[in-house]
Each structure stands twice: as C-alpha cells, then as structure tokens.
Amino acid sequence: MSLSKSIKTDSSRRLSSLKTLWPFLRPYRGRISLAFVLLCLGSATILLVPLAFRDLIDFGFGQRQHAGAGLLGSLSLNGRFAVLFGLACLWALAVSARYYTVTWIGERVTADLRTAVYARVLVQSPQFFETLQTGEVLSRLTGDTILIQTVVGSSVSMGLRSLFQFIGGMIMLAVTSLHLFSLNLGLMALLTLPILAIGRKVKKLSRESQDRIADASALAGEILNAVPTVQAYTQETRETRRFAERAEVSFKTAIRRTRVRAALTALIIMAVMGSIIFVLWVGANLVHEGGMTGGQLASFVLYAVLVAGGVGTMAEVWGDIMRAAGATGRLLELLHAKPAIVEANVPEPLLRPEKAEIRFDHVSFHYPSRMQTAALADITLAIAPGESIALVGPSGAGKSTLFQLLLRFYEVSDGTIRFNGQDIRELSLQELRNRIAIVPQDPVIFSANALENIRYGRPDASDEEVIAAAKSAQVEEFIHRLPEGYQTFLGERGTRLSGGQRQRIAIARAILKNAPLLLLDEATSALDAESEILVQEGLNTAMQGRTTLIIAHRLATVKKVGRIIVLNQGRIVETGAPEDLRRQSGLYARLASLQFDIQ
Numbered sequence: 001m002s003l004s005k006s007i008k009t010d011s012s013r014r015l016s017s018l019k020t021l022w023p024f025l026r027p028y029r030g031r032i033s034l035a036f037v038l039l040c041l042g043s044a045t046i047l048l049v050p051l052a053f054r055d056l057i058d059f060g061f062g063q064r065q066h067a068g069a070g071l072l073g074s075l076s077l078n079g080r081f082a083v084l085f086g087l088a089c090l091w092a093l094a095v096s097a098r099y100y101t102v103t104w105i106g107e108r109v110t111a112d113l114r115t116a117v118y119a120r121v122l123v124q125s126p127q128f129f130e131t132l133q134t135g136e137v138l139s140r141l142t143g144d145t146i147l148i149q150t151v152v153g154s155s156v157s158m159g160l161r162s163l164f165q166f167i168g169g170m171i172m173l174a175v176t177s178l179h180l181f182s183l184n185l186g187l188m189a190l191l192t193l194p195i196l197a198i199g200r201k202v203k204k205l206s207r208e209s210q211d212r213i214a215d216a217s218a219l220a221g222e223i224l225n226a227v228p229t230v231q232a233y234t235q236e237t238r239e240t241r242r243f244a245e246r247a248e249v250s251f252k253t254a255i256r257r258t259r260v261r262a263a264l265t266a267l268i269i270m271a272v273m274g275s276i277i278f279v280l281w282v283g284a285n286l287v288h289e290g291g292m293t294g295g296q297l298a299s300f301v302l303y304a305v306l307v308a309g310g311v312g313t314m315a316e317v318w319g320d321i322m323r324a325a326g327a328t329g330r331l332l333e334l335l336h337a338k339p340a341i342v343e344a345n346v347p348e349p350l351l352r353p354e355k356a357e358i359r360f361d362h363v364s365f366h367y368p369s370r371m372q373t374a375a376l377a378d379i380t381l382a383i384a385p386g387e388s389i390a391l392v393g394p395s396g397a398g399k400s401t402l403f404q405l406l407l408r409f410y411e412v413s414d415g416t417i418r419f420n421g422q423d424i425r426e427l428s429l430q431e432l433r434n435r436i437a438i439v440p441q442d443p444v445i446f447s448a449n450a451l452e453n454i455r456y457g458r459p460d461a462s463d464e465e466v467i468a469a470a471k472s473a474q475v476e477e478f479i480h481r482l483p484e485g486y487q488t489f490l491g492e493r494g495t496r497l498s499g500g501q502r503q504r505i506a507i508a509r510a511i512l513k514n515a516p517l518l519l520l521d522e523a524t525s526a527l528d529a530e531s532e533i534l535v536q537e538g539l540n541t542a543m544q545g546r547t548t549l550i551i552a553h554r555l556a557t558v559k560k561v562g563r564i565i566v567l568n569q570g571r572i573v574e575t576g577a578p579e580d581l582r583r584q585s586g587l588y589a590r591l592a593s594l595q596f597d598i599q
C-alpha cells in the first residue's frame with residue numbers, strides 16, 4: 001500500500017515537473033492549437049474508415065437490394081471507392097500537416113530550452129563547476145533536451161491520437177456489436193495482467209542495459225582523452241581488456257533483456273491474434289445465424305485493431321513521457337541554479353574607469369569546499385594606480401586566489417576589496433571584469449584562427465589593432481612560421497601550439513583588451529630565456545600607465561617591479577622593494593638565494 005503510494009507520488013512529482021515546460025511552450029500556443037485541430041481531424045477520419053469498409057462489404061458488393069442504405073446512402077460502387085479514397089487523402093493530409101507542426105514545436109522548444117540552460121550555466125561562478133562536471137552539463141544539454149524534444153515533438157501527439165483512437169474505437173466496438181465487445185473486453189482484461197508484469201521486467205532490464213552501456217562509454221571517454229599516456233606506458237592491451245570486460249557485461253545484460261522481450265512479443269502476438277481469431281469465430285457464427293452482417297463483422301475487427309494499436313502506442317508513449325519528465329527535472333535544476341555571486345540590485349557606476357586603484361581591507365577567504373582552512377587570511381594591501389607589484393611565495397600560498405577574488409569569481413569571506421575606492425560588490429560584474437585583463441597560468445585557446453583568438457580580448461578591435469597587440473606580445477615571431485599566418489587554425493584547445501606560443505597569444509589578448517588593471521599569473525613561465533626577454537619588453541610596454549599584479553615563481557622576472565608582496569600560507573609575510581627584501585633574512589631572501597645562487 002505504502003509502496004504503491006510512494007510510486008504514485010513519485011510519478012506525479014515527476015509529471016508535475018513537465019508543467020514547468022509551459023513557459024517554453026506558451027509562445028507557440030497558436031501552433032499547438034493548430035496541431036490539436038489537425039489531430040482531431042486525423043483521428044475522426046481514421047475512425048470513419050471501418051464504417052466505409054462495412055458499407056462497402058454490405059452494400060457495395062453484398063446484397064444489392066440494400067443499396068441506398070448505410071453511411072454513404074445511394075452511392076454507386078465506384079462512388080463508394082471514391083469516398084474511401086477521399087478519406088484516405090484527408091487522413092494523409094491531416095497526418096502530414098500535424099507531423100510538420102508538432103515536430104516544428106518540438107525542435108523550437110528544444111532550441112529555446114538549450115539556449116536558456118546554456119546562458120544560465122555560463123553565468124555560474126567556478127564554484128558551480130567544482131561540483132558539476134562539464135561532461136554532465138553537456139549530456140544534459142544534449143541527451144536530456146533530446147528526450148524532451150521526442151515528447152513535445154512526437155510522443156504527446158502520438159499519445160493523444162492513440163487515446164482518441166482507443167476511446168473512439170471502444171465506443172464504435174460497443175455500437176457495432178455489444179455482444180462481441182463484452183467478449184473481447186473480458187479477453188483483454190485476462191491477458192493484460194501477465195503482459196504488464198513482463199513489461200515491467202523488460203523495463204527494469206532495459207535500464208540496467210543502458211547503465212552498463214554508460215559504464216563502458218565512461219571508461220572509453222576517459223581513456224580516449226589520455227591516449228598518449230596509455231601508449232607511453234604501453235597499457236593498450238590492458239585498456240582494451242578492461243573495455244572488453246565492460247562491453248561483455250553490457251552484452252549479457254542486453255541479451256537477458258532481449259530474451260524476456262522476445263517472450264513478451266510472442267505472448268502479445270498470441271494474445272492479439274488469439275482474440276481476433278476468437279472474435280472472428282464467434283462473429284462468423286453470428287453472421288451465419290443472421291445476427292450480424294459480414295460488413296459489421298469486418299468493421300468490428302478493424303476497430304479492434306485500432307483499439308489494440310492505440311493501447312500499444314499509449315504504453316510506449318507513457319514510458320517516453322516519464323523519461324522526459326525526469327529529463328525536465330534535471331534541466332530545470334540547471335535552469336534555476338542560482339549563481340553563487342549575486343550582483344547588486346542597483347550597481348554603482350565605476351568612478352574614474354580609466355584608472356585602477358586597488359585596496360584589500362582585512363580580506364579573508366575560505367574556498368566553499370574547504371571551509372576549515374583559510375586560503376587567505378587578513379590581507380591588507382593598497383596598490384596605487386599605475387603601480388606594478390609582484391606576488392611571490394611558495395606553491396599554495398594563495399597568490400592565484402587573490403586574482404580570483406579580484407575578478408569576483410568568489411565572494412570574500414571577510415573584509416572588503418575596493419576598486420578605485422568602491423567596494424567591488426557594489427559594481428556590476430561586467431563593469432568590474434571589463435576593467436581587468438588577465439593572463440592565466442594555463443591560457444585557453446579557442447578552436448579558431450590566431451587572429452580571432454587574440455581578438456577575443458576585445459571583439460570590436462580592428463585587424464590592425466589585433467596585429468599591433470600581437471607584435472607587442474612577440475606573437476609575430478612565430479606566427480609567420482605557421483602555414484597560413486594569422487589565419488592558421490590553432491586546433492581545439494590550441495593543441496597545435498607549444499606552451500610558450502599559447503602564452504604569447506594570451507598576452508596579446510590581454511594587451512588588446514587595454515584594461516587599466518593587468519593580472520599576470522606566471523605569464524611567461526613557459527617561455528625560453530630568449531623569448532622571455534622579448535615578451536617581457538612587450539609586457540613592459542603594456543604595463544606602462546597600468547596597475548599590474550604579477551605572480552611569479554622565477555624571481556628574476558620581477559626584479560624590476562616597484563614592490564614585492566611575499567605570501568605564505570594565505571598571509572602577507574613581507575613587503576618591500578626587491579633589493580630591500582634580499583637584505584632582510586626572510587622568506588624572499590631564502591627563495592632568492594636558492595634561485596639566484598644556483599644560476
């Protein structure tokens with residue numbers, strides 16, 4: 001009892017998530033109504049066909065003395081065939097128009113839904129992607145939306161058509177012969193129970209089989225991304241065996257499902273054919289005794305076939321609808337995900353936007369996934385407009401975290417960060433981030449050509465501006481060696497470039513953005529000594545008149561900055577000019593002597 005109740009609430013809860021699709025359907029109300037009208041027209045036509053057949057048999061080439069009776073009145077044999085053909089044409093037109101309209105709605109709604117979910121995902125902060133893998137987002141955007149498309153773009157209309165066919169067919173069966181109808185109903189009830197039980201088993205096995213296939217694909221996905229490592233460790237045979245094992249399990253599960261399904265098919269065919277033959281047998285006897293006409297029996301059988309077809313389709317559609325309800329639930333989770341960073345209701349405009357003066361006032365921060373340890377603790381730091389400072393310190397000291405907070409990817413746990421004196425929480429995210437250009441540790445290259453990759457820094461920049469930025473970042477040096485110069489396609493994630501070349505593209509992008517605050521996160525770490533000197537020249541030009549924060553492990557690269565901030569375990573431990581810090585016997589002096597004395 002409680003089990004059936006919980007199943008019911010579960011499915012009704014899942015079904016109710018379908019309601020939330022309505023905002024996406026609403027704009028297309030007109031087309032939905034049109035599809036419904038076409039659906040009714042098609043169903044009505046198909047229900048008329050058995051009647052036309054009845055008349056054809058009874059009055060067309062049956063007893064001629066009855067000519068003038070029946071649905072089609074006094075039509076000649078040819079006339080009756082013409083009407084039948086007309087019905088067929090009407091049906092065909094209604095079906096094709098409905099198919100087009102409904103598929104259109106399905107495709108449209110899916111495209112809208114995908115775009116809405118994508119837009120929502122793009123505004124989420126990095127924290128969101130720590131818990132949800134991008135692969136999962138992609139599968140929701142593709143797999144789940146396809147399920148919804150199937151339901152909106154075909155299943156619902158198929159289901160409704162079958163429902164009409166079922167109800168109309170049942171009524172017509174009862175009208176045609178109450179006696180045969182009751183016999184048929186009893187038989188159907190008797191056979192439905194075992195079929196339902198086996199159907200449930202098939203469903204369970206299907207799900208299991210899907211899961212096993214997903215297991216195998218997950219393994220393949222991981223390994224295909226790591227082919228060079230697999231080959232370097234000569235693990236091809238082992239990996240093939242691991243995949244083969246999973247493929248074998250999925251094969252066995254699929255075969256188990258197929259066996260049950262084969263048995264189910266046999267049972268259904270026997271049940272359907274058995275009842276038709278049984279009804280025909282009883283009906284033939286009735287015709288023989290004069291209880292009904294041959295035409296009536298023929299139309300009865302046709303209606304029975306319509307009803308049976310309707311039931312079959314409805315069962316299938318129900319499965320689709322339940323799956324789509326699950327998919328909608330998962331998509332809505334994404335659609336309603338609240339960004340962890342909330343913008344101010346009425347953001348303040350940034351004062352003096354051409355300058356960048358930064359202040360950290362007692363800033364502390366814990367990553368949400370690691371609340372017990374502070375990534376930054378009580379950071380107080382003032383950076384004047386146009387000043388260049390370097391952040392140094394051991395790995396994990398919190399240097400990159402400082403950049404993340406400046407970009408407001410995360411919210412400070414305590415304290416305030418000010419940009420030109422304004423709390424960054426009072427500014428709009430767009431305004432803030434528009435004023436910051438960053439060269440990250442591991443630069444991202446998009447699958448486009450070199451020109452477009454640099455232009456990402458400022459999409460409205462002219463070709464000349466892009467090329468000027470490229471020159472400053474020493475991109476020119478290697479770009480002319482690429483087969484098509486600036487037009488060379490750089491491959492997905494820039495796989496066709498070396499690490500140093502990728503960094504130079506990212507530097508050019510940041511130079512092009514022309515923002516008052518420049519953040520360099522080990523921007524030249526992947527360059528050889530010669531290129532580094534060249535790029536440094538470009539960066540020096542870019543840093544002119546800009547506030548610049550540089551994270552550097554190689555202290556030689558930041559010898560010329562005005563001030564060095566030494567971080568250790570989330571705290572500022574030393575501050576000062578490089579030469580002053582070397583004279584003190586602190587962390588910087590230790591790091592410097594390790595690096596410089598070795599060189």
Ligand SMILES: Nc1ncnc2c1ncn2[C@@H]1O[C@H](COP(=O)(O)OP(=O)(O)OP(=O)(O)O)[C@@H](O)[C@H]1O
Pocket residue numbers: 130367368369370375393394395396397398399400401402
């Ligand atoms: N997303 C995250 N979730 C939880 N902890 C994090 C996250 N990112 C970084 N940390 C932790 O925060 C601390 C500071 O990391 P951060 O990346 O700022 O160090 P860093 O000084 O830039 O190091 P490196 O020089 O190696 O880049 C580290 O202990 C790190 O493990």
